Amino acid sequence: MKITREELQAAAVDARLDFSAEETEPLRQKYQEALEKIQAVKEDMGPVDTPPLFYPQEVKNTYRNDRQEEPLPREKALANAPDTDSSCFHVPRIIEG
Amino acid sequence: MALEKMKIQSLKKAYEGSYFSPHEVRDEGYEKGAGLDEAYGLFLTWLPKKDSDRHIIPAAAADNLCLEGERTTCASRIMENYHSPFSAFALEKAAVAGFEVVAKSNLDEFGIGDSTGVSPFKTTVNPWKEGHQGGSGAAAAVASGAVMAAFASDASGGLRQEASYSGVVGVKPTYGRVSRRGLIDYASSLDQVGVLGRCVEDAAYALAAISGHDPKDPTSIDRPVDFDPPLKQPGGPITMACPREWQEAKGLDAAVAKVFGKTLEHLSSQGIQIEEVSLPALKWSSPVTALIASVEAFSTLANFDGIRFGERTRGEHLQDMYVQTRTRGFGPRVKEFLTYGALVSSGKNYQDYFLWAQKCRRFIRDQVLALLENSFFIILPTVPFAPPPLEEKSPGPEPKGHIFTSPANLAGLPAVSLPAGIHDALPVGLQLIGRPFGEGPLLQAAALLEDIISFPGLALGEQEG
Incomplete structure (x- = not known):
């Protein structure tokens, strides 16, 4: 798999990060090497037909007792x-432009 | 009173005999700890000295574990002024058992990657040899005698790596054994809160203190804690499986290979049965773990956005503020890791990388569990190389030092690192991996190995009883 600059930039956008032009190419090369290593592992392992395992223990849903508890106090x-009034988080404007 | 030469059991006996008071212990701990902190770069925040008559055991907590009202930075600029509104469940339990956290210790930013002990705030120096990485403030604090135990996290081997670097004992418990509530983790299916101690028994004290079910952590599992010290002698002959693939590990240092090989010979001569076996998964585990961990970090750290907590950098609008805040707040290694996670879990790559890695995870776990059906333990070096020079950097998204440790995280198994020997004035660690929830037998076996190896701990020196 060849990683392009555009793919790296798209991943950075997903991660809400920004890389300068000077940072991008060394990073692209690192990812390229990492994924080439993954490709080598794939070839070494051969096809893996087991189901995925997302947690090491088979986690079961747990329920808390159905009673009201004190929430974290507002203050x-x-x-x-970083920016609040007495009751709300403040955010910058959401509409661009 | 030379706290740095005492074991926890000795301190408890000293309290019982009224040889000294908790106030004297605190005074000595804070005074000596300050000097050691200055020498080795151990702590990010000192906690105010308490004034109580409780019999305390001085301890440190890595700065990604929350303590109510105290600064918790995760060693990241983005959390530089964060004060947690609640305490980690594990630290609450530790306090009940007498452990008093005197300081929050340095770690790599968010604990991501190799444990180097280099953060944006401080560089932890190895207390064994100047100019080398100490792994973390927690491990170096235990090794140097600044505290008697420490609590930290382990996602792909970091805690065991820092234990190995600093010549102390590090235990990662079974996934679910210790609550993760109040740990600011980055890889939720891999991270566990673990402990560091100057000897196996001290580590067992600390682990028993923090283990137990937490109804508010859905990954916490209700199992009895059966490893309270004093640790029993193992019931019969001990058999350990040693995967021969360790000798082919990438980056294996000749000195580490020599120390580990000699230790195996010595253990065999003392009646430990070591069987050479094959574990092909050892070659694949680290890149697979890094892939999973990066995707989980990409998701878990998404809420560090400058709205509800942490530092904010101004932007023209909301999206721009997110990007500016995170780009300025996170360090280079974290940014590299998060973007790798975004890349390998994108719509185009999800099947080929992230999903493939999760399939590999079951495959690797099954291989490891199959070995543990025949042997109680797997024995390996902890890290393929000795503590590197301070200036050495991690090469990419995959840590260099987690080849031998990551299988325990993928499979959720308990594992302990203990000192095996010294090369060129730096400690070399070995690792035992045990069966799920087999902390009791694992710690008993580790204590037996510790007796056989007789490692001269840095702070313990001439050990007291």
């Missing part, structure tokens, strides 16, 4: 936010 929930 604590807001305390670490």
Whole structure:
């Protein structure tokens, strides 16, 4: 698989990150090498027909007791936010332009 | 009182005999710890000294474990001023058992990649040899005697790698054994809270303290804790499987191979039965783990966006603010790892990479479990190389040092790293992997190996009882 600059830039957009022009090519080469190694592993392992395993233990859904508990107090929930008023998180405008 | 030469059991006995008070322990801990912190770069935040008569065991917690009201940075600029509104369940349990966290320790940013001990805030120096990586502040703090135990996390082998670098004992428990609530992890299906101690018994104390079911963590599993010290002697002859593929591992240092090979010979001569076996999965595990971990990190760290917590960088609009905040707040290795995760889980690549890796995971887990059906333990080196020089960097998204450790994370198995020997004034670790929820037999076997090897711990030196 050949990684293009455009694919790397698309992945950066998905990760909400920005790389400068100088950063992009070395990074592309690193990913290229990493995926070439994965390709070599695939060839070494041969086809893998087992079902995927997303958690090491077969995790079962767990339910808490159905009773009301105290939530995190509002002032604590807001305390670490960079921009708030007494009741809300503030965000920049959402519509571009 | 030389806390750095004591085991936890000795400290408990000293309290019982009123040889010294918790205040004296704290005074000595804070005074000596400050000097060691300055020398080796151990801690990111010191906690205020408490004033209570509780019999305490001085400990450190890696700075990705939350303590209510205290700074928790994950060693990242993006979390530089974050103060957690609650404590990690594991640390709450540790406090009940007497462990008092005196400082939050340095780690690689978010614990991602090889444990080098280099963060944007501090560089942890190996207490054994100047100019070499210590792995983390937690491991170096335990090794140097600044604290008696430490709590940290292990996603693909980081905790065991730092234990190996600093010549201490590191235990990663079975996935589900310890609550992950309050751990700011990056790979939710791989990360576990584990412990570091100067000897196996101290590590067992710390692990028993934090183990147990947490109803608020859906991955926590309710199993009895059957490894409270004092550890019993193993019931009969011990058999260990040693996969021969360790000798072909990429980047295997000749010195590590020599120390590990000699240790195997020594253990055999002392009655430990070591069977050479084959585990082809050893070759594949690290790149597969890195692939899964990067995708999980891409997802898990998506909420570090400058809205509800953390640092914010101004942008022209919401999307721009996200990008500016994350681009400025995360360091280069984290950004590289997250973008790798985005790349290999994109619509085009999901089947060929991420889904393939999860299929490999079952395949690898099954191979490891098949070996453990015949032997109680798998024995391997912990890291293929000795602690590198401080300036050495990680080469790409896959850590260099997790070849031998990552199978335990993929399979969710308990594993312990303990010192095997020294080469060129730097420690070399060996690793035992055990059966699921087999922490008891695993720690008993590790204690037996520790006795046979008689490693001269840096801080313990002439050990007290």
